Amino acid sequence: MKPVQFDYVRPRTVEDACGILAGDMDARVLAGGQTLVPMLAMRLSRPSVLVDITRIEALRGITLTDDTVEIGAVTRQAAALASEVIRDEVPLLAKALRHVGHPPTRSRGTVGGSVAHGDPSAEIPLVMTVLGAGIVFTDDDGEEEAFEPADFFIGPMLTSAPMGGLLSRLVFSRRGSAPTGTGFREIASRRSDYAFASAGAQVVLKADGTCAEALLGIGSVGDTPVAVDVAGLSGTRLTDRDIRGAVAEALEDLETVDDLHATARYRKRAAARLAELALTEARDDALEQAG
Amino acid sequence: MKTELTVNGRTHVVEIEPRTTLLDVLRDGLGLTATHAGCEHGVCGACTVLVDGEAVRSCLILGVQADGLDIRTVEGLTSGDGTLDIVQDAFCETHGLQCGYCTSGMILAAHALLRVNATPDEEDIREAISGNICRCTGYQQIVEAIALAAERMRTSNVLGAGEVVK
Amino acid sequence: MTDPGRRFVSTNRRVREDRRFVAGAGRYVADLDIPGTLHVALVASTAPAAKILGIDTTEALAMEGVVDVLTGEELSAGVAPLMNGLDTPRVRRFPLTVGQIRYAGEWVAAVVATSRALAEDAAEKVRVRTEPLPFVIDAETALGPDAPPVHPEHGSNLLLDKTFDWGPVADDFAAAEDRLSLRVTWGRNATVPIETFGVIARWNPWDEMLDVWASIQMPKYADQIARALKLPGNAVRVHYDVDVGGSYGVKRGIKHTVLVSYLARKLGRPVRLIEDRLENMRAGDAQGPERIFDIDVAFDRDGTVRSMKMRALDNAGAYAGRAPFQLGKPIGAIVGPYRIGSVQYRAMSVTTNKAVQEAVRGFGQAPTNYAIETMMDRIAAHLGMDRLELRRRNLIRADEFPYTIPSGSTYDSGDYHTVIDKVLAHADYAALTAERDRLRAEGLCAGIGIAACLEPSGGNSSFEPLLNENNRTSTWMEGSRVIIDALGGVTVTIHTTSSGQGHETLAATVVGEELGIDPDRIRVTRPDSLSSLPGNSPVGSRMAIMLGGAAARAARDLKRQLVAIGAHAMGIDPSEASYEAGTITAPDGRAVGWDELVDIGHRRFHDLPPGTNPGLAASFIQQVPTGVALPEDGKVQMYPCYSFEFHLVLMAFDPVLAKPEIRRYVIGHDCGTVINPHIVRGMTLGGIAHGIGAALLEEFTYDDGGQLMTQSFLDYLMPSSHEVPSVEIVHHCTPSPLTEFGQKGSGESGYLGAPAAISGAVQDALSPWGVTVDKLPLRMSTISDTIADAETAA
Numbered sequence A: 001m002k003p004v005q006f007d008y009v010r011p012r013t014v015e016d017a018c019g020i021l022a023g024d025m026d027a028r029v030l031a032g033g034q035t036l037v038p039m040l041a042m043r044l045s046r047p048s049v050l051v052d053i054t055r056i057e058a059l060r061g062i063t064l065t066d067d068t069v070e071i072g073a074v075t076r077q078a079a080a081l082a083s084e085v086i087r088d089e090v091p092l093l094a095k096a097l098r099h100v101g102h103p104p105t106r107s108r109g110t111v112g113g114s115v116a117h118g119d120p121s122a123e124i125p126l127v128m129t130v131l132g133a134g135i136v137f138t139d140d141d142g143e144e145e146a147f148e149p150a151d152f153f154i155g156p157m158l159t160s161a162p163m164g165g166l167l168s169r170l171v172f173s174r175r176g177s178a179p180t181g182t183g184f185r186e187i188a189s190r191r192s193d194y195a196f197a198s199a200g201a202q203v204v205l206k207a208d209g210t211c212a213e214a215l216l217g218i219g220s221v222g223d224t225p226v227a228v229d230v231a232g233l234s235g236t237r238l239t240d241r242d243i244r245g246a247v248a249e250a251l252e253d254l255e256t257v258d259d260l261h262a263t264a265r266y267r268k269r270a271a272a273r274l275a276e277l278a279l280t281e282a283r284d285d286a287l288e289q290a291g
Numbered sequence B: 001m002k003t004e005l006t007v008n009g010r011t012h013v014v015e016i017e018p019r020t021t022l023l024d025v026l027r028d029g030l031g032l033t034a035t036h037a038g039c040e041h042g043v044c045g046a047c048t049v050l051v052d053g054e055a056v057r058s059c060l061i062l063g064v065q066a067d068g069l070d071i072r073t074v075e076g077l078t079s080g081d082g083t084l085d086i087v088q089d090a091f092c093e094t095h096g097l098q099c100g101y102c103t104s105g106m107i108l109a110a111h112a113l114l115r116v117n118a119t120p121d122e123e124d125i126r127e128a129i130s131g132n133i134c135r136c137t138g139y140q141q142i143v144e145a146i147a148l149a150a151e152r153m154r155t156s157n158v159l160g161a162g163e164v165v166k
Numbered sequence C: 001m002t003d004p005g006r007r008f009v010s011t012n013r014r015v016r017e018d019r020r021f022v023a024g025a026g027r028y029v030a031d032l033d034i035p036g037t038l039h040v041a042l043v044a045s046t047a048p049a050a051k052i053l054g055i056d057t058t059e060a061l062a063m064e065g066v067v068d069v070l071t072g073e074e075l076s077a078g079v080a081p082l083m084n085g086l087d088t089p090r091v092r093r094f095p096l097t098v099g100q101i102r103y104a105g106e107w108v109a110a111v112v113a114t115s116r117a118l119a120e121d122a123a124e125k126v127r128v129r130t131e132p133l134p135f136v137i138d139a140e141t142a143l144g145p146d147a148p149p150v151h152p153e154h155g156s157n158l159l160l161d162k163t164f165d166w167g168p169v170a171d172d173f174a175a176a177e178d179r180l181s182l183r184v185t186w187g188r189n190a191t192v193p194i195e196t197f198g199v200i201a202r203w204n205p206w207d208e209m210l211d212v213w214a215s216i217q218m219p220k221y222a223d224q225i226a227r228a229l230k231l232p233g234n235a236v237r238v239h240y241d242v243d244v245g246g247s248y249g250v251k252r253g254i255k256h257t258v259l260v261s262y263l264a265r266k267l268g269r270p271v272r273l274i275e276d277r278l279e280n281m282r283a284g285d286a287q288g289p290e291r292i293f294d295i296d297v298a299f300d301r302d303g304t305v306r307s308m309k310m311r312a313l314d315n316a317g318a319y320a321g322r323a324p325f326q327l328g329k330p331i332g333a334i335v336g337p338y339r340i341g342s343v344q345y346r347a348m349s350v351t352t353n354k355a356v357q358e359a360v361r362g363f364g365q366a367p368t369n370y371a372i373e374t375m376m377d378r379i380a381a382h383l384g385m386d387r388l389e390l391r392r393r394n395l396i397r398a399d400e401f402p403y404t405i406p407s408g409s410t411y412d413s414g415d416y417h418t419v420i421d422k423v424l425a426h427a428d429y430a431a432l433t434a435e436r437d438r439l440r441a442e443g444l445c446a447g448i449g450i451a452a453c454l455e456p457s458g459g460n461s462s463f464e465p466l467l468n469e470n471n472r473t474s475t476w477m478e479g480s481r482v483i484i485d486a487l488g489g490v491t492v493t494i495h496t497t498s499s500g501q502g503h504e505t506l507a508a509t510v511v512g513e514e515l516g517i518d519p520d521r522i523r524v525t526r527p528d529s530l531s532s533l534p535g536n537s538p539v540g541s542r543m544a545i546m547l548g549g550a551a552a553r554a555a556r557d558l559k560r561q562l563v564a565i566g567a568h569a570m571g572i573d574p575s576e577a578s579y580e581a582g583t584i585t586a587p588d589g590r591a592v593g594w595d596e597l598v599d600i601g602h603r604r605f606h607d608l609p610p611g612t613n614p615g616l617a618a619s620f621i622q623q624v625p626t627g628v629a630l631p632e633d634g635k636v637q638m639y640p641c642y643s644f645e646f647h648l649v650l651m652a653f654d655p656v657l658a659k660p661e662i663r664r665y666v667i668g669h670d671c672g673t674v675i676n677p678h679i680v681r682g683m684t685l686g687g688i689a690h691g692i693g694a695a696l697l698e699e700f701t702y703d704d705g706g707q708l709m710t711q712s713f714l715d716y717l718m719p720s721s722h723e724v725p726s727v728e729i730v731h732h733c734t735p736s737p738l739t740e741f742g743q744k745g746s747g748e749s750g751y752l753g754a755p756a757a758i759s760g761a762v763q764d765a766l767s768p769w770g771v772t773v774d775k776l777p778l779r780m781s782t783i784s785d786t787i788a789d790a791e792t793a794a
């Protein structure tokens, strides 16, 4: 299980990296390598040249702006998991990161790599889908182009990444001061496997304890992670019944796939169950903050 | 491609074909065969090494990517005179292995854990080794070994985790 | 548990092999650096069945580093076909297929190059022209008259169809008050060691010697190599001092070995083949049993089981190999631990277009135990009887041993009721049941699983003559040699490889016990096969009994020599002398110490008792206890010793998500005298982990197109530290009357009952819905869908 022959370059700037990518259709970006290297080993990926972007300083780090948290694409998943900024400002992401791979893959795997790969069962894309986070690409002229998750994730392992562009950072909104609860649940044969179904939820409460905003997303069951409309929960007290009703309605037409490990109908029921659990967890979390 | 590898504190300048994984560079290039190949696609953890103190899978890093990184393998845990380090000794004490094939990876995963957590509970230990498959032991004696090593590190003044005999 | 008379046996001493492994100093086959070695990569077929029209190697041969490309055509002209277990001469198998492809992934050609990567590059350029043939994947379909035969020359897909009637089956069925039928299916899984199979061969034309280093666990390996390569037996030298990174039965790479040995001779260079994981999973020929059991059972309303008819249909895969024998070994414990008076057993093995089946831990016993235990649960459910009560009623009682079962094997010893009582007391069964009911009240599915299973041990091969009349094997001996050198050091030899079982510790412990010296001072070595005594490798849970027996008996012989020397030196009769920790003492208190004995033995022929040979050495070749006769009337004594295990599992899961979570796992284990407690504990815990995998996760799944869907560790799921719970072990010791120290085998412990117990727990959890899931592995989505269907129906 040895890869095909290829060249390897390690540019220091985004511009250099984009230049190489733009000039060679068969060039591939190498970040943490936790997904790409197995594909190389099985010769499913056969690049002409690998462009290692992990030493481009501009792509690394977690930055707090007035209303966003920006995460550089080559920030390691382990670093993001350890980040207090992410824990405080994007709590749903912090929760989901615990489910990404396991310690030895998080230590190398990057946040951007997980997004660029477009795996429908990956946790970070699901969180981005729930929160409507931004995906920013840079090209060799330094021009930036931003994508919404719904436009970016278009199929299994398929994204609308621009040719010759480089995923440079992810942009999340900071949470507000109102009680903001989050919940993340997934189910797989083994804890660290690709999930059969996953659900991420975030709820914001008003001062009177009713729901100001409820967000829900489902991953792993179809071609891409999907945001699910549970706006009907706004104004409710998020009782178990409210949640169950909203989930049942929202997921009625959810399309799910069959594969070796799980049937489509299992995925559909599991998605609903996880959605309920995630929303309940989010509610309890928010209520706790509200005191 | 000329690459500078620092392994167990020694720097080697080696010529590496870009497609060669760090695992193969360690084993075939440097003769460090304590690091084992189990799947070569990043699932089993047999190839675990420490990079800058963290457990990583050497089959998922190309040798050329490791340029300039601080790499530790099991060969670097002892001075070669027959003295075991505290984690290795604990594995012997609880028989935390059988065939030994996953053992290097397990011991390094334990080191990575104990470097950041001096008082791991069972759940912490199970999480830390969850990326390392052992087909022999059913894990229990490994969990016991790591708990024992943690306890001995807390109560002794010998070499701790992450500290390596030069 | 230490016997007061014993100093080392049963004590919690460290396992000596562990030191080198924790230091990373194990010596596995891939670690060996033999100068000039060439590397092999395989060209694998993509179709499950096809006629080979032509193989074009031109482009591959022209590539960088490529030394040779070998096809089946060439290889088959130079080597004999690989051995079949059964008498099926038309099912021919060569390391590279000849003319026809019989499963997806099968090796069509081998590329030899100066590095593995270059060999893989060239393997992609070997052009194989094929014409598709019809194929069959499913065992029942393969039996049908229209099924495409995997080996047309053989005439059908049936390799074996043998029915045994032991005892008055028809009468017992007629007399019984009730009966039921069931079908359960054991999915195709295997032990999948973390080290793949690997082998290096080197031919020395000047010595005419083939040296082989391999990650092997295989009886008569050297003989098989010599036979296939048409070499004299003494021209093959297998090096047993290679550490094996796990095997649990499957490391039987004879086809790999014949391939590289042929290449080494042809090319005059050492050649190595270290399987990569893809080669290993799809064509390492290391997948395990895949079996459908159809059972009719007759019983009385009080729960007494009278008779059983079992049909086991096994999917052998594309070639015969030893797979069919895995239907034979369970005959030695076909009634489990129960007093079932008569049995009809129909063993069927068929070929299909799947990878070849190989021996897996337990050699077919774990699937059979799963079938028997599921049957017991069904009877209890049918009668509305407590599952434990049903078992207690049918278990063989302690005062009935030795106990002969209908198929001819005699169980040596046991105390099943006591083991069960100890487990129930330890676990507080009433509280466990209350906990299950509490979980159910919370809305979870919760169940308790129980399994009472046997581990036949002592590895004989009586199933060979039983299933193949041309096979006259009645011994599976094992040898050991003990030498005291001229400086007084003791060295014991082992004549096989080990794959984690701690044989060095075993041998040192028993010899230390016999000679009364510290086992840590005893050296254990592994001579190569040409310097070895005959042996049959560590299969069939045999080494504690067989190697332990051989080493102990050789040491005892040596002790006798020492006593004779010491007695002679003091002028007394040996019967008057006593031996203690290396010193011979006369009744009057005079003594001759170790150094003096060694000096006489090695240097002073004139001081030796008359008729005694110089040098202090002894060998012993141990016959399998009870292995005295060939089968008669379809009956035979299979293995000599019978270990017992009783599993008790509490499981819970959400009815929708259905992820089985083991809340409590207790096992009672009786393998007689334990030589080293660490080792036995590890075997049991590891076996349970394997069992969890077999019950819940692991399967070699083929799609309708005949393609293996679980080729990598991304899809073939093995339990991690999260899925294997902490297990509580309750010990019991019923010594075997047949062995040196009362020991029985434990190499397969845990695995033989865990799948049955886990399945039982899931079925109990499903019982409120009145449904069952009868195929392993029990996939989450199947469990959940089954519940959903039951709710819809209700």
Ligand code: FES
Residues within 6 Å of the ligand: B036, B037, B038, B039, B040, B041, B042, B043, B044, B045, B046, B047, B048, B057, B058, B059, B060
């Ligand atoms: S060999 Fe690297 S994870 Fe298996």
Ligand code: FES
Residues within 6 Å of the ligand: B096, B097, B098, B099, B100, B101, B102, B103, B133, B134, B135, B136, B137, C194, C245, C246, C500
């Ligand atoms: S000790 Fe054999 S795989 Fe872990």
